[in-house]
Amino acid sequence: MIPDSSGPHRRAHARFLAALLSAAALAVAVWLALNTGHDVFGATRTQLLLALASIALLLTGITFYLAAAVANARSISSDLDADQAAGTIRRIRSLSRFGAVFALAAVMAIAGLGTLRILVPPAERPVSVQFSEITGRVQLEFCPSLPSSFEALAKPTDLASSSTLLPVWVASRVCGNPSFQHGVWLYLNRSTITVADAGDR
Secondary structure (H helix, E strand, O other), rough: OOOOOHHHHHHEEEEEOOOOHHHHHHHHHHHHHHHHHHOOOOOHHHHHHHHHHHHHHHHHHHHHHHHHHHHOOOOOOHHHHHHHHHHHHHHHHHHHHHHHHHHHHHHHHHHHHOOOOOOOOOOOOOOOOOOOOOOHHHHHHHHHOOEEEEEEEEOHHHHHHHOOOEEEEHHHHHHHOOOOOOOEEEEEHHHHEEEEOOOOO
């Protein structure tokens, strides 16, 4: 029986793909960390679920590729060793196939995430708010350290509206009230503020 000497190459290939998937998982995790801190920042629930699914798929693919990378083929000195080596090669191939399936699924999830980010506009837009003077008991009561100029979020429909009050979402660090760890919506009188579009995130 002629032994298959492709084992080391297959293990090296699996290690390379595991490292590649690790980088992809890290990139998605960073994106997720930057978005989940403020759920209203335009990352819809579907987008967040896709990001989580892609990370899970990437980690699963990494696991299979690492298992393939550490598969040990003994030195071939007899037919018995050759049979064992052939079994190891089959195991490496099988693990690599599973890794490829999960990696492909992760790529599809990431592609879907990117498509949603392009096609589905954010529910809120970042805006810059500046007070002509900080007045109004409500915002001072809820956010005692609210500065005269700050960044917030507002819905496009509210920005286009001619209503007297403008609802804006203020992050906890801007509000300064530990009771609102996830931020708070404030209803500001348009006559006392100047609002400018802060651009895309």
